[in-house]
Amino acid sequence: MIKVGIIGATGYAGQELVRLLKGHGNAEIKWYGSRSYIDKKYAQVYQNMFQIVEETCLDDNMEELAEQVDVIFTATPQGLCASMVKEEILSKVKIIDLSADFRIKDVSVYEKWYGLDHKSPQFLPEAVYGLCEMNRDKIKKARLVANPGCYTTCSILTCYPLVKEGLIDGNTLIIDAKSGTSGAGRGAKLDNLFCEVNENMKAYAVASHRHTPEIEEQLGYAAGKEITLNFTPHLVPMNRGILVTAYASLTKQVSYEEVKAVYDKYYEKEQFVRVLEKDVTPQTRWVEGSNYTDINFKIDPRTNRIILMGAIDNLVKGAAGQAVQNMNLLFGEKENRGLELVPMFP
Ligand SMILES: NC(=O)C1=CN([C@@H]2O[C@H](COP(=O)(O)OP(=O)(O)OC[C@H]3O[C@@H](n4cnc5c(N)ncnc54)[C@H](OP(=O)(O)O)[C@@H]3O)[C@@H](O)[C@H]2O)C=CC1
Numbered sequence: 001m002i003k004v005g006i007i008g009a010t011g012y013a014g015q016e017l018v019r020l021l022k023g024h025g026n027a028e029i030k031w032y033g034s035r036s037y038i039d040k041k042y043a044q045v046y047q048n049m050f051q052i053v054e055e056t057c058l059d060d061n062m063e064e065l066a067e068q069v070d071v072i073f074t075a076t077p078q079g080l081c082a083s084m085v086k087e088e089i090l091s092k093v094k095i096i097d098l099s100a101d102f103r104i105k106d107v108s109v110y111e112k113w114y115g116l117d118h119k120s121p122q123f124l125p126e127a128v129y130g131l132c133e134m135n136r137d138k139i140k141k142a143r144l145v146a147n148p149g150c151y152t153t154c155s156i157l158t159c160y161p162l163v164k165e166g167l168i169d170g171n172t173l174i175i176d177a178k179s180g181t182s183g184a185g186r187g188a189k190l191d192n193l194f195c196e197v198n199e200n201m202k203a204y205a206v207a208s209h210r211h212t213p214e215i216e217e218q219l220g221y222a223a224g225k226e227i228t229l230n231f232t233p234h235l236v237p238m239n240r241g242i243l244v245t246a247y248a249s250l251t252k253q254v255s256y257e258e259v260k261a262v263y264d265k266y267y268e269k270e271q272f273v274r275v276l277e278k279d280v281t282p283q284t285r286w287v288e289g290s291n292y293t294d295i296n297f298k299i300d301p302r303t304n305r306i307i308l309m310g311a312i313d314n315l316v317k318g319a320a321g322q323a324v325q326n327m328n329l330l331f332g333e334k335e336n337r338g339l340e341l342v343p344m345f346p
């Protein structure tokens with residue numbers, strides 16, 4: 001059994017980790033970490049866990065936790081994991097960080113976009129960006145995995161093959177993304193109250209969202225050169241789900257079949273990426289509750305641009321599902337263990 005500790009088990013991403021790990025079969029949660037609910041029964045925080053989880057919440061002592069478990073998930077606000085991790089801890093336990101602390105290699109870029117001082121830049125070089133479909137071999141050998149962001153997972157997987165093969169000019173990419181409200185976490189915020197979100201849609205963090213440099217960095221590696229792009233997130237009145245629509249100029253004339261062949265080259269063997277049939281557009285409801293990323297594209301010969309579309313569940317492939325996929329890679333499990341979740345509808 002893989003012994004697991006979750007710091008931030010009471011947040012939205014943390015509770016999804018608990019749900020997935022309870023169905024994993026070879027993982028045992030030893031530590032339900034919390035800040036606000038210490039000593040309270042976990043099932044009183046999330047009643048869906050009544051008679052399933054008997055444990056109470058514990059504080060977030062990473063040093064003590066490292067003595068007890070094989071892997072720690074940090075599903076906590078930005079900056080917290082970096083403020084706790086130490087060489088002594090990493091020598092005993094693997095860490096999968098769901099925050100952005102170790103996703104961006106250049107510490108000055110992180111500090112600029114996040115408005116935080118990075119407390120452990122010494123671990124940035126060894127941290128592996130945990131997008132399994134791109135970095136599988138590196139993840140297997142990592143001590144510290146930076147679980148990708150939710151918008152970024154969907155954006156990168158949708159655009160990656162065409163950028164890698166040079167079919168689109170990355171500098172012309174415009175990524176328009178929409179997210180359900182669980183993406184903003186469980187903490188009370190005025191912007192996320194029912195009357196503010198319901199029957200409404202809005203763009204936010206325009207030209208300044210912190211996922212922009214993460215997408216640029218990863219697609220830049222694929223392109224073999226720096227990429228500068230536009231990324232605009234929108235908040236939509238749904239619980240879960242991310243939909244990405246991306247626009248880019250083609251570098252040459254291509255047919256549907258040629259583009260499809262490129263997607264197939266990268267994703268045909270990927271269980272969790274589904275390139276849909278011609279003219280079928282990805283929808284959030286067809287991936288909800290699952291670890292799938294649904295992708296499709298349409299060439300617009302009038303403008304010589306291509307429109308790329310992707311959908312994920314932000315809490316599964318965008319957070320906890322991908323984190324479990326990373327855990328499976330770290331511990332030599334079948335990569336899909338605990339993740340063969342059929343999307344739910346409605
Ligand atoms: N929601 C999503 O779709 C996604 C989230 N993420 C990332 O996962 C992380 C968690 O996000 P999410 O679950 O949405 O956030 P939530 O606000 O729902 O949960 C935050 C969690 O962190 C705990 N926490 C907050 N502050 C502290 C602190 N100072 N010390 C210790 N624990 C603390 C909270 O504990 P308590 O409740 O007990 O106070 C809670 O368990 C973030 O980094 C987020 O960016 C990544 C991808 C997608």
Ligand SMILES: CC(=O)N[C@@H](CCC(=O)OP(=O)(O)O)C(=O)O
Nearest residue numbers: 099100148149150179180183184
């Ligand atoms: C709807 C909403 O507010 N979404 C969050 C992003 C989701 C998230 O948790 O960010 P990471 O994936 O980087 O951890 C935001 O825009 O900040």
